[in-house]
Amino acid sequence: MVEPEDDGTGTAGAASLVLVLVGLGPRGAGLLERLVSNAAVLDRGPVEVHLVDPFPPGPGRVWRDDQSELLRLNTTAEDLTAFVDASVTMDGPVTSGPTLFAWCRSEGAELPDAALVAEAAALGPLDFPSRRLASAYLAAAFDRAVARAPAGMTITSHAQRAVDVVRSDAGGRDRVVLDDGATLLADAVVLLTSHVDVAPAPPYAALAAFADDHGLTYLPPAYGGDLDLGPVGAGEDVLVRGFGLGFVDLMILLTEGRGGKFLTDPTDDDGARLRYEPSGAEPRLLVGSRRGVPYHAKPMYRLQAPRPAATTFCTPGAVTALLEQGRPITFLRDLWPLVGREVTWAYYLELAQGHPGRVRVPWPQFAATFADLEWGSAGYAQWIATVVPDPADRLDLAALDRPLRDRQVADRAELARLVRSYVRADLARRQDVAFSADLGAFHALLAVLPVLGPALASPQMDPRSLVQEFLGWFMGFFSFYASGPPPDRLEQLLALEEAGVVAFLGGGLEISTDPDRGAFVARSTTVPGEVRARTLVDATLPAFDLGRTEDPLLAALAARGEAVGQVLTAADGERLETGQLAVDPAHRLRRADGSSASRRFALGMHTTVKSAAFARPASNGPVHRHNDQVARTLLALAPLPDPPPIDDPTAAPGGPGGQ
Ligand SMILES: Cc1cc2nc3c(=O)[nH]c(=O)nc-3n(C[C@H](O)[C@H](O)[C@H](O)COP(=O)(O)OP(=O)(O)OC[C@H]3O[C@@H](n4cnc5c(N)ncnc54)[C@H](O)[C@@H]3O)c2cc1C
Structure with a gap:
């Protein structure tokens, strides 16, 4: 159920439509671009847009500049774009822009950082850029959207975390409460906060408690750019569960990031095979997973035949x-x-x-x-x-x-060969x-x-x-x-294995704990025996779960039933909680009573209507269609009156549900 739309009455003194976007990573910046482009062609009154994110708008947290230059995308430079194109089936106007690769060609020399200038100059269309270069590109795409704001639209950034959105029983605009106590009045609020912190799920929390009790080190799932690897000591054995992109980040930070070097020697018998020269500061990574092998390398070629314009069977x-x-x-x-x-x-x-x-x-x-x-x-x-x-x-x-x-192999030497x-x-x-x-x-x-x-x-x-x-x-x-790594990451994996810095645990990996000997234990279905270590890393991304979110805003909304996690009921009556933030097909937040808030929206990987934040060029990406749809819905809203002042006793915040 969606609340009836405001009919636009009672708007005296509220001439501007005020929109607050919480979260300015790629998704928030994409929505802003659609707001700007649509506002330029729609005939509507003044619009104030407030952007709230403690990290720089455009890149946001995941793509912030302040991270290791060793971390890279698993998307090629020609495939990453922050812009819509003519392939997108949407009502709004197409305002295209360059891919990351094209932008490096045209703007790369102007970058403020010598390392990025050099990277941009050398970058090929099929190369995998550093996250820092992507950060500069996303910041430039954001600046471009802001610069194109039409007359009548103002855009203001707040380098703050939003901690709550409250409404007055007397109605009117929502109040978005920021970290520093300031509030923003909003006719509509959009949460674009995909990768927030979540408390470890129970199995991970149990491993963390075991580590605490026995003086061991345990690193639960985390984002690559945020890993604190200080507790992982040189030379120690580290069990790593997960062989995907989280492992690749970990591997590179603990090797090249600790002073080791990847070298090629063209005079080798092996030609230009990569070798690893350790610094001595690396641990030994013992890695396994369900499949026991890394994700497939990204293909490094183009199609030789024309790409099908549409699907043939799955239509x-x-x-x-x-x-x-x-x-x-x-x-x-x-x-x-x-x-x-x-x-x-x-x-x-x-x-x-x-x-x-x-x-x-x-x-x-x-x-x-x-x-x-x-x-x-x-x-x-x-x-x-x-x-x-x-x-x-x-x-x-x-x-x-x-x-x-x-x-099933006889021993670890055979496993390594396999x-x-x-x-x-x-x-x-x-x-x-x-x-x-x-x-x-x-x-x-x-x-x-x-x-x-x-x-x-x-x-x-x-x-x-x-x-x-x-x-x-x-x-x-x-x-x-x-969705695997660039091929050179797998070359590096082989070089590290040859240098003894990485070893393989096999497939069907099971991790358990040994309280008597104070150790983590790894067993695999591929090879007999077990391996013990005092350090364990779960090298996967944290899975969003509203019930475990540490984001103050989402937690506050969930506590009042103004946001809910998705609950599915199986045919036999069993309740399945996915933990995903429930939104309706129009991306409006669902409440605990099953209704939808007409002026609170959420977009991103943490919601039940997912679309990846980036779409390849010319792919009619769902992300652009959804952004355009929500931007036009937002711009069609009528401004609400201001709520009564907060010290007005009749204006207690936090009624039963948001707008
Ligand atoms: C480590 C990592 C690497 C990735 N690499 C790739 C890749 O190479 N290629 C690819 O296509 N995809 C990649 N992805 C997928 C990823 O989903 C997208 O690239 C993208 O970051 C998602 O964008 P987003 O804006 O939806 O969310 P985010 O990037 O998570 O941005 C959300 C923003 O919301 C802000 N925020 C959260 N809570 C609040 C609050 N209460 N108040 C204010 N602001 C708040 C955060 O600070 C953040 O800036 C990667 C993801 C991760 C985590």
């Missing part, structure tokens, strides 16, 4: 048809066949059209048979084996998901354009996510399947296949 029409059947939907039974078929189709399309000699039949014939056969059936597998002769050219998603093939050869094979494949079919699959994985949106958000979606099959399994597989 909006197919999802609508599924919904129209009116029955419960589960991910693995109903959606995965669409996704798997689409990804496989895109893979073979690139293989057949980009590398025609590798498929025995012409593409039209391949396409017709593929469409006729049931994807994944025995008949399909037999046919693929005949028309794609080289097994290395066949896409097997199930095998990709189990990279060590459930192998993981090394896996990583080398991945590196070779992701850097050789002969395997550009992998990029076809990669693009299809990105393309299906927005298509699935209506099914995932539908009441027909089985809650347990959503949590376990989609969020639990599929998104993990997605990250593993499509």
Whole structure:
């Protein structure tokens, strides 16, 4: 239920529409850009925009300049853009701008920092920039939006944390309370606060308590730029759980960040193989995970055939048809066949059209048979084996998901050989354009996510399947296949392993505690035995959970029932709490009573209507569509009257729900 919109009466003395954006990372800056661009073409009265973030607006906390220059993006310079383009289906105007790569070409020489000037000058379109360079780009994109504000729009930044949003029982504007006690009156408030601090979930809290009790070191999930690695001593063994991007940040901060050097010696027998020269200040990282191998390196080539303009099997029409059947939907039974078929189709399309000699039949014939056969059936597998002769050219998603093939090896030396050869094979494949079919699959994985949106958000979606099959399994597989590190990070991993600074623990990793010997213990299903250490790092990003948030604003709203975490009820009545900030389809905050606050919005990765903060150029990214939709909703609001002054006894803040 949405409260009736204000009808615009009673606005005497409140000529300006006052909007408060809380959180000015990439998402907040993207919304600001849409506000500026839409206000320039919509005929509306004066607008005051207040921006609240303790970190610099544009980059925000994750992309702040003040972080190690060693930390990098896992997005290429040509793929990162802060701007909308003509591909975006939206009502607002297109005001395009440069990708990070194009911006470095045009503005890089003007950067105030010599290291960034040098990086920008050397940057290629397929390079992975430092987060500091991205910070400068995002700050410039923000400045550009502010500079384009039309007459009648004022934009004011407050380098403060918002700690509460309160309303008066007498109605009128909300009061946004800042860290320093100041308040901002607001006709509407938007929370754009994706990556806030959360208290460790119970299993992590238990490990932290164990570490405290036994004088051990435990680092729970954290953001790479915020890691305090001081307690991790030189030479000590460190168990690391997680082999994704969190591990890559940790690995580089504890090695190159401690004075070690990566060197190539072209006179080596091995050619230009990377070697690591330790500084002596590194710990020894013993890393494992569920799969036991790092995420796939990002592909370093472009498609050889034209990229499909739209999906073929996992289409909006197919999802609508599924919904129209009116029955419960589960991910693995109903959606995965669409996704798997689409990804496989895109893979073979690139293989057949980009590398025609590798498929025995012409593409039209391949396409017709593929469409006729049931994807994944025995008949399909037999046919693929005949028309794609080289097994290395066949896409097997199930095998990709189990990279060590459930192998059990005799000892750690064999495990090291196994993981090394896996990583080398991945590196070779992701850097050789002969395997550009992998990029076809990669693009299809990105393309299906927005298509699935209506099914995932539908009441027909089985809650347990959503949590376990989609969020639990599929998104993990997605990250593993499509959101891995730059290839040179895996070269560095191999060099560190060779230097004895990194060792592998295997797959099926289980961490336990040994109170008698005061140690953390790691066991893996890949190799017999166990490894003990006095330090454990959970190298993953903290998962947002409203119930555990340490953000004062979200905590205050949740405590009063003015914000709620998503709760799904399974068919058998079991309640599944995802912890995600519940918003309605218009991005309005849901309250504990099930209603929506008409003038409080939330956008970001912590909400139930997710869209990644960055979209690739020319991809009609959901983030831009959502930002445009919310910007236009905000600009259509009528100003409210000011609430009574706070010392007015009839104006007690904190009524039953926000506007
Ligand atoms: C370490 C890390 C690396 C990443 N690397 C990549 C990458 O290479 N490529 C990629 O595409 N994506 C990457 N991502 C994904 C990431 O989600 C986005 O890049 C992006 O940062 C999300 O933007 P956002 O604005 O939604 O949230 P955030 O970047 O989290 O910004 C939220 C802002 O809200 C502010 N805030 C929070 N609470 C309050 C409050 N109470 N009052 C005022 N302000 C508040 C914070 O200070 C922050 O500046 C990465 C994420 C992380 C955490």
